[in-house]
Amino acid sequence: MPNPRLTGLGGGLFCGATMFALACLDQLLFGASLVVYGVLFLPVCALTALWVRRGDIVTAPVVVPIAFAFGLLPVADGGGGFEGELMGLVTALATQAGWLYGGTLVAGVITTVRKIRLMSRRAAQRRAAQGPRPEIRPRRRPA
Numbered sequence: 442m443p444n445p446r447l448t449g450l451g452g453g454l455f456c457g458a459t460m461f462a463l464a465c466l467d468q469l470l471f472g473a474s475l476v477v478y479g480v481l482f483l484p485v486c487a488l489t490a491l492w493v494r495r496g497d498i499v500t501a502p503v504v505v506p507i508a509f510a511f512g513l514l515p516v517a518d519g520g521g522g523f524e525g526e527l528m529g530l531v532t533a534l535a536t537q538a539g540w541l542y543g544g545t546l547v548a549g550v551i552t553t554v555r556k557i558r559l560m561s562r563r564a565a566q567r568r569a570a571q572g573p574r575p576e577i578r579p580r581r582r583p584a
Contacts, residue, residue, distance in 0.1 A: 445492050449500035452493040456504050459485050460512025473516040475533060479540030482509055486544035490551035498556055502549040509541050510534060 447455055463481045471477050485508070490501040510530070519529025534541070 446494040447489075447492050447497075448494060449497035449504070452489050452497065452501055453504035453507065455492070456485055456489040456508035457511045460508045461515065464512040464515040468515050473518065475516060475537050475540075478512070478516050479537055479543075482512075482540055482544045483547055486548040487551060490548040490555070493552070495555075495559055498552050498559075501552045502545055505544050505548045506541055509544060513537075 460482065463485070464478055467474060467477050467481070482505075486501075486505045489505060489508075493501045513530055513533050514526075517526070517529040517533040519526035
């Protein structure tokens with residue numbers, strides 16, 4: 442299994458390019474099925490959240506909704522002209538908001554778990570670097 446480490450920008454480019462390519466494939470194979478597009482969005486969100494490097498971990502939940510909107514361009518059912526395409530994109534975003542929220546939630550949960558694990562690992566390393574603590578015994582009071 443590949444284990445790339447993407448920067449924040451690289452994660453955004455990966456997610457956006459993948460969603461655009463999957464939308465084009467969806468357009469060719471399934472006639473622009475928004476359900477198929479939404480289902481494919483979830484694993485892309487998980488991979489983006491897993492592959493972003495530690496320093497840029499907070500960018501994953503931010504870039505996945507942008508990639509979702511960018512990938513909708515080929516499958517959004519718009520009329521002719523710029524206004525028609527924009528209306529088709531806005532309509533697709535409104536009707537497929539569940540997939541958008543679900544994918545963002547997947548990325549958010551994965552990055553939160555990764556961040557908690559990273560913080561606990563750093564705390565354990567700090568404790569190990571300090572060495573063992575001397576045992577403190579309570580004083581006995583004279584009776």
